[in-house]
Amino acid sequence: MIDNPVLRIIAKIIIPMILLFALYVQFHGDFGPGGGFQAGVIFAAGFILYGLVFGTESLRSAVPPAVLRLLIAVGLALFAGVGVITMLAGSDYLAYNALSEDPIAGQHLGILVVEFGVGVTVSAVMITIFLAFAGRNDP
Amino acid sequence: MINGQLPALQVVVPLIAAALCLVLSRPGAAWLITFAASVVSMLVSLLMLEEVLQSGVIDYAFGGWAAPFGIAYRVDIVNAYVLMIVSTISTVVSVFARVSVASEIETHNQGFFYTAWLLCLTGLLGIAITGDAFNLFVFLEISSLSSYVLIAMGSDRRALTAAYQYLIMGTIGATFILIGVGLLYALTGTLNMLDLAARLPEVADSRTARTGFAFLTVGLGLKIALFPLHLWLPNAYAYAPSAVSAFLAATATKVAVYVLLRFVFSVFGVEFALGAMPLALGLAVLGSIAVLSASTVAIFQQNLKRMLAYSSVAQVGYLALGVSLATPAGLTATLLHLFNHALMKGALFVALGCIAWRIGSSRLEDFAGLGYRMPWTMGVFVVGGLSLIGIPLTAGFISKWYLVLAALDKGWWPVTVVIIAGSLLAVIYIWRVVESAYLADPPAQTAKAEAPASMLIPAWLLAIANLYFGSHTDLSVGIAARAAAGLFGAAP
Numbered sequence: 001m002i003d004n005p006v007l008r009i010i011a012k013i014i015i016p017m018i019l020l021f022a023l024y025v026q027f028h029g030d031f032g033p034g035g036g037f038q039a040g041v042i043f044a045a046g047f048i049l050y051g052l053v054f055g056t057e058s059l060r061s062a063v064p065p066a067v068l069r070l071l072i073a074v075g076l077a078l079f080a081g082v083g084v085i086t087m088l089a090g091s092d093y094l095a096y097n098a099l100s101e102d103p104i105a106g107q108h109l110g111i112l113v114v115e116f117g118v119g120v121t122v123s124a125v126m127i128t129i130f131l132a133f134a135g136r137n138d139p
Numbered sequence: 140m141i142n143g144q145l146p147a148l149q150v151v152v153p154l155i156a157a158a159l160c161l162v163l164s165r166p167g168a169a170w171l172i173t174f175a176a177s178v179v180s181m182l183v184s185l186l187m188l189e190e191v192l193q194s195g196v197i198d199y200a201f202g203g204w205a206a207p208f209g210i211a212y213r214v215d216i217v218n219a220y221v222l223m224i225v226s227t228i229s230t231v232v233s234v235f236a237r238v239s240v241a242s243e244i245e246t247h248n249q250g251f252f253y254t255a256w257l258l259c260l261t262g263l264l265g266i267a268i269t270g271d272a273f274n275l276f277v278f279l280e281i282s283s284l285s286s287y288v289l290i291a292m293g294s295d296r297r298a299l300t301a302a303y304q305y306l307i308m309g310t311i312g313a314t315f316i317l318i319g320v321g322l323l324y325a326l327t328g329t330l331n332m333l334d335l336a337a338r339l340p341e342v343a344d345s346r347t348a349r350t351g352f353a354f355l356t357v358g359l360g361l362k363i364a365l366f367p368l369h370l371w372l373p374n375a376y377a378y379a380p381s382a383v384s385a386f387l388a389a390t391a392t393k394v395a396v397y398v399l400l401r402f403v404f405s406v407f408g409v410e411f412a413l414g415a416m417p418l419a420l421g422l423a424v425l426g427s428i429a430v431l432s433a434s435t436v437a438i439f440q441q442n443l444k445r446m447l448a449y450s451s452v453a454q455v456g457y458l459a460l461g462v463s464l465a466t467p468a469g470l471t472a473t474l475l476h477l478f479n480h481a482l483m484k485g486a487l488f489v490a491l492g493c494i495a496w497r498i499g500s501s502r503l504e505d506f507a508g509l510g511y512r513m514p515w516t517m518g519v520f521v522v523g524g525l526s527l528i529g530i531p532l533t534a535g536f537i538s539k540w541y542l543v544l545a546a547l548d549k550g551w552w553p554v555t556v557v558i559i560a561g562s563l564l565a566v567i568y569i570w571r572v573v574e575s576a577y578l579a580d581p582p583a584q585t586a587k588a589e590a591p592a593s594m595l596i597p598a599w600l601l602a603i604a605n606l607y608f609g610s611h612t613d614l615s616v617g618i619a620a621r622a623a624a625g626l627f628g629a630a631p
Contacts, residue, residue: 073158080155083147093147095203 018046036115040122075121146199157257164250180226188219207331213270221267235597236382258285290379301374308371315358322351362395366429376448381492389485404626422463429456434564468545470623476538486523486601493590508581522602524569533609
């Protein structure tokens with residue numbers, strides 16, 4: 001579909017907006033509707049659109065599968081790591097109060113990092129699933 | 140301080156190890172991480188079992204949010220006992236897995252294999268430890284999805300259809316469980332099991348409660364592979380990689396049985412689940428049919444992994460019979476059989492894995508003369524087989540003995556007949572293998588060709604455990620009896 005100028009130009013215009021909107025959903029998640037899962041899916045949608053328009057090969061060179069695999073693990077490690085840090089701080093698993101002197105700031109920081117971990121893993125998994133299906137007929 | 144964190148560590152350690160495995164996808168490193176995480180989980184579960192036996196229930200509130208608002212873990216004797224079974228089997232089988240997996244799975248997939256293994260372990264441990272009905276569903280999905288992956292990695296192409304079949308059936312089962320949990324939530328407004336148990340009696344006489352209970356038991360019946368919902372199991376176990384067959388056969392259905400026990404005894408209560416609802420009759424009839432029909436089908440299998448899989452369906456029948464008696468003695472027998480069956484099926488599947496590694500087959504016709512070619516491996520198979528039949532001085536005898544006693548105590552003599560008939564059928568299908576391995580005309584080469592020590596040691600550990608727990612029953616029967624008394628006592 002790379003030959004179609006309308007698709008190509010529209011995609012180039014809206015992909016940055018999709019990514020920006022995903023970041024908004026991600027970081028506004030603790031004040032309003034949204035959060036890591038939704039943001040991760042939206043973020044991945046931007047990449048999937050890129051893959052649809054410019055081909056899976058281009059997508060694969062933009063985000064190599066090895067990087068995706070690393071991101072899946074990093075997101076999970078962020079989530080689990082916050083829990084381990086609170087445990088090391090002498091509190092229960094994922095008890096964010098232990099992250100800061102001020103419990104409210106601790107809760108804020110904790111949920112922010114955890115949701116970011118969720119977002120990273122979800123978007124990487126989404127792109128991986130897309131590549132796995134779209135790339136089935138590739139050599 | 141570390142002691143208070145044990146319930147979280149039980150689940151977090153394999154989960155973080157899974158992430159590590161995914162990054163370090165080199166087979167050796169991935170295996171080492173899997174083994175280390177299994178050992179740590181085992182130590183954690185043993186520490187918790189000891190603590191629970193000494194000083195009672197352990198509560199753990201995630202994120203500092205107390206139950207019923209947050210997700211709470213609650214470890215009593217039953218939880219700790221199941222956790223111990225799952226993590227110990229994972230440790231022993233992962234030792235065996237290194238060589239077996241290296242020969243059965245392509246190198247570039249081994250990192251993924253161990254990642255899926257650790258996720259499956261995380262899910263199974265999570266199911267067994269959580270005190271929250273929805274959290275239980277999430278862990279159930281984690282363990283199920285990763286076990287579909289593990290089964291699909293079998294070297295036989297039929298593994299793919301087997302995994303797909305399991306995926307469809309397992310998803311239906313999980314959906315039923317989710318609908319059941321959803322109905323209970325709609326009825327009581329809570330997901331915490333303790334809270335559910337407190338609130339359900341007032342509203343138990345409602346259509347919603349009965350429907351929720353029905354959905355839960357049918358969904359769990361699929362996960363347990365209770366006859367006639369067992370159709371996914373034989374193919375899944377037969378075509379999965381050897382290590383996966385051993386791991387799942389010894390743990391996955393056990394954990395599902397635990398969930399059934401938890402809902403029947405702790406959440407709904409015996410009076411409702413086995414009194415007001417006809418579950419006891421259903422379990423007794425289906426359990427009896429499972430024992431007789433699956434054991435008969437097992438006799439005619441040429442693929443021995445399939446034979447053992449059908450035998451697993453029969454063993455689930457014994458477990459169901461124990462529950463259907465609705466007495467502490469019957470429940471003790473079921474809990475005891477959970478442990479003993481994990482030992483015997485673990486030993487048998489590991490022995491078959493050693494044989495598959497050496498001769499590349501698990502078909503009966505290739506077994507001629509194996510008693511001389513692989514004496515140590517066949518020794519494990521014979522011990523496991525004797526235990527499966529229920530010969531005295533093996534673990535299998537102990538659980539059948541308690542089951543028969545419980546059935547006679549209740550006056551259900553037809554159940555006793557079924558149990559003994561099932562054991563006789565087991566004699567036939569185990570004897571076929573022994574006959575072929577020791578008595579059939581051996582093929583031309585009969586030089587000894589044993590499996591390597593890293594496969595034989597775990598196999599013999601399981602075989603010796605079968606013999607040990609056949610003659611030293613204080614530990615296993617003691618814990619099972621206390622766990623059964625706990626389930627029959629008050630709420631979880």
